[in-house]
Amino acid sequence: MSEPLPPPYPPDDERLADIETYLTVQLKYVRQARATEARRREIQQRTAPPPPPPYRIQRGLDGTRAPIKVHLGTCALAGKGAAGASEQAARQALADSVEACAVCRPDTELGLLDG
Incomplete structure (x- = not known):
C-alpha cells in the first residue's frame, strides 16, 4: 500500500x-x-451603438431625394445618408422598381429575385 x-x-x-x-x-x-x-x-x-437597421434606402442627391437603391443594413456602400427601413419598406421600394445593391443583394435576402 x-x-x-x-x-x-x-x-x-x-x-x-x-x-x-x-x-x-x-x-x-x-x-x-x-x-x-x-x-x-x-x-x-x-x-x-444600437444595431443597424435590417435594410437601408439610399436617396438621390437631387431636389426630389427619390429612393435610388436598397441595401442591407450592414452594407458599407449604403453611406451615412441612407435611412433605415423595415423589411416591408424595403420590399415596397424594390416592388416600386428601386434598384437593389449589387454587392449586398437585399433582393436575394428578401426572396424577390427575378427568375
Whole structure:
C-alpha cells in the first residue's frame, strides 16, 4: 500500500496564519477585479451603438431625394445618408422598381429575385 501524502499545510499556527493572511489578500484582489470587470461590462452595454437597421434606402442627391437603391443594413456602400427601413419598406421600394445593391443583394435576402 502506498504511503499517505504529507499534509498540504504546515502544522504550526504561525505559518497557518501567514497563509490565511495571504489568501485573504488574494480574495480581496479577486473580488476587486470581478467588480471592475462588471462595471466595465455595464458601461460598455450602456454605451454600445444600437444595431443597424435590417435594410437601408439610399436617396438621390437631387431636389426630389427619390429612393435610388436598397441595401442591407450592414452594407458599407449604403453611406451615412441612407435611412433605415423595415423589411416591408424595403420590399415596397424594390416592388416600386428601386434598384437593389449589387454587392449586398437585399433582393436575394428578401426572396424577390427575378427568375
